[in-house]
Amino acid sequence: MTPPSSPLTSPRSDRVKAVRALSRRSVREKTGRFLVEGPQSVREVVRHRPELVVDLYLTSDAVTRYGEVVDSARAAGLHVHEVSAEVLGAMSETPTPQGLAAVCRVPSASLEDVLAARPRLLVLLTHVRDPGNAGTVIRGADAAGADAVLVSDASVDVLSPKVVRSTAGSLFHLPVVTGLPVEGTIGRLREAGIRVLAADGAGTVLLPEVDLAPAHAWVMGNEAWGLEESVRDGCDEVVRVPIHGKAESLNLAMAATVCLYASAAAQRG
Amino acid sequence: MTPPSSPLTSPRSDRVKAVRALSRRSVREKTGRFLVEGPQSVREVVRHRPELVVDLYLTSDAVTRYGEVVDSARAAGLHVHEVSAEVLGAMSETPTPQGLAAVCRVPSASLEDVLAARPRLLVLLTHVRDPGNAGTVIRGADAAGADAVLVSDASVDVLSPKVVRSTAGSLFHLPVVTGLPVEGTIGRLREAGIRVLAADGAGTVLLPEVDLAPAHAWVMGNEAWGLEESVRDGCDEVVRVPIHGKAESLNLAMAATVCLYASAAAQRG
Numbered sequence: 231m232t233p234p235s236s237p238l239t240s241p242r243s244d245r246v247k248a249v250r251a252l253s254r255r256s257v258r259e260k261t262g263r264f265l266v267e268g269p270q271s272v273r274e275v276v277r278h279r280p281e282l283v284v285d286l287y288l289t290s291d292a293v294t295r296y297g298e299v300v301d302s303a304r305a306a307g308l309h310v311h312e313v314s315a316e317v318l319g320a321m322s323e324t325p326t327p328q329g330l331a332a333v334c335r336v337p338s339a340s341l342e343d344v345l346a347a348r349p350r351l352l353v354l355l356t357h358v359r360d361p362g363n364a365g366t367v368i369r370g371a372d373a374a375g376a377d378a379v380l381v382s383d384a385s386v387d388v389l390s391p392k393v394v395r396s397t398a399g400s401l402f403h404l405p406v407v408t409g410l411p412v413e414g415t416i417g418r419l420r421e422a423g424i425r426v427l428a429a430d431g432a433g434t435v436l437l438p439e440v441d442l443a444p445a446h447a448w449v450m451g452n453e454a455w456g457l458e459e460s461v462r463d464g465c466d467e468v469v470r471v472p473i474h475g476k477a478e479s480l481n482l483a484m485a486a487t488v489c490l491y492a493s494a495a496a497q498r499g
Numbered sequence: 500m501t502p503p504s505s506p507l508t509s510p511r512s513d514r515v516k517a518v519r520a521l522s523r524r525s526v527r528e529k530t531g532r533f534l535v536e537g538p539q540s541v542r543e544v545v546r547h548r549p550e551l552v553v554d555l556y557l558t559s560d561a562v563t564r565y566g567e568v569v570d571s572a573r574a575a576g577l578h579v580h581e582v583s584a585e586v587l588g589a590m591s592e593t594p595t596p597q598g599l600a601a602v603c604r605v606p607s608a609s610l611e612d613v614l615a616a617r618p619r620l621l622v623l624l625t626h627v628r629d630p631g632n633a634g635t636v637i638r639g640a641d642a643a644g645a646d647a648v649l650v651s652d653a654s655v656d657v658l659s660p661k662v663v664r665s666t667a668g669s670l671f672h673l674p675v676v677t678g679l680p681v682e683g684t685i686g687r688l689r690e691a692g693i694r695v696l697a698a699d700g701a702g703t704v705l706l707p708e709v710d711l712a713p714a715h716a717w718v719m720g721n722e723a724w725g726l727e728e729s730v731r732d733g734c735d736e737v738v739r740v741p742i743h744g745k746a747e748s749l750n751l752a753m754a755a756t757v758c759l760y761a762s763a764a765a766q767r768g
Contacts, residue, residue, distance in 0.1 A: 375743025403745035474644025476672035484756045
């Protein structure tokens with residue numbers, strides 16, 4: 231085990247407090263750091279985005295249990311620290327961080343970088359407020375092979391612990407661009423030749439009727455009230471997932487996954 | 500307002516305690532009653548299954564706010580009781596029951612009834628333990644137009660408050676048969692000429708390759724470990740939702756919704 235770069239034996243140390251403070255959005259924004267917790271997310275950031283990892287903290291149990299994560303981290307030259315369960319517990323607001331957590335740099339990704347890579351399938355989240363929904367949509371976008379996820383300035387912070395956890399590592403698999411103004415982004419997508427499809431229960435076009443082969447972006451709105459009229463009006467089509475039974479609607483994450491897999495089927499056959 | 504059939508002014512009354520006890524599975528099984536909370540679920544049970552409603556409880560605020568629910572309930576001859584927020588709060592474990600709750604009879608549905616109706620699309624949940632997942636799958640099955648949801652004896656109780664809430668009313672839109680033995684049920688489905696498709700990340704056949712036009716049932720397994728080998732072996736096909744990106748998997752509810760919408764597209768065009 232690499233010796234810790236500073237003694238980390240007290241749960242009341244300044245360093246532990248600084249890690250815990252990353253549960254606050256203002257601190258994440260000020261420091262440009264966020265916390266990644268649990269085996270799945272930590273494994274994925276170490277594997278796919280090791281350049282983001284500032285410090286990796288593990289209990290001795292976790293060192294034994296997740297040896298392959300420690301090996302990958304060491305191979306990537308990362309700072310690996312063995313700490314007590316008490317210290318790790320004090321770093322996180324989560325009751326059971328399962329023995330490992332990583333302080334990471336906030337990934338930087340820009341809309342221009344995403345567009346330069348000529349994307350075929352994108353998702354734009356607007357006013358999505360529930361962390362679980364946002365994380366699940368990012369995971370679904372990853373699974374469906376989307377090129378990036380774009381997140382509006384009025385949405386939940388995707389670097390909050392709950393969102394990070396619910397992406398199940400997908401946050402580190404594809405570019406996630408945050409803080410975008412909705413209407414300007416829709417305009418920019420259309421200029422780039424990307425069809426912009428609003429997914430909304432108020433849509434007039436049914437999902438199976440839409441040609442999903444050309445490059446397009448799905449715009450997903452708030453869990454409760456959907457998309458604002460001004461946003462819908464800026465899109466090429468407003469598309470509705472058909473409801474065949476008596477359900478009023480699908481939830482956001484389910485609707486997003488159905489739309490994204492319909493896109494994948496059309497683009498990949 | 501119909502006068503209450505017995506005074507209901509004390510949150511410590513026996514009647515309030517009896518309602519609250521319905522949060523326990525053993526009490527639900529013994530009494531054959533369960534509690535439905537919140538405007539969406541209560542509205543849907545009153546609208547679609549009024550014969551199940553034993554008593555409807557509302558605060559005076561809720562009587563004003565959800566007037567159409569009260570009107571439907573009265574039109575159906577249901578027992579409607581106006582209670583204080585304190586009494587309603589004591590009936591439920593939910594912190595914010597939003598002013599209305601209904602004590603309902605456990606719906607009875609049998610596999611034989613379901614099969615007699617010549618179903619085209621079914622879901623069988625086995626070992627599903629997370630209430631939110633179970634509820635979301637029932638909601639997705641409803642939206643995709645499935646004919647019924649079958650639930651194994653080793654799954655979460657679909658009449659628990661969390662499952663009821665997460666079905667968003669779908670529990671009252673289609674038959675949900677519970678307590679079924681998994682292997683016997685798969686055998687019975689196949690005898691009835693229904694193809695049985697296991698949905699599993701270990702599947703060898705990809706979803707877009709399966710002919711979903713004939714009548715079939717999707718078998719969904721545990722969130723963490725999927726389907727038991729003996730269950731997979733009893734199915735006609737083990738089908739995998741393709742993962743196009745780097746995600747390890749989809750969660751259960753997302754995978755179920757993608758499968759069910761693929762079925763709906765194949766069967767309904």
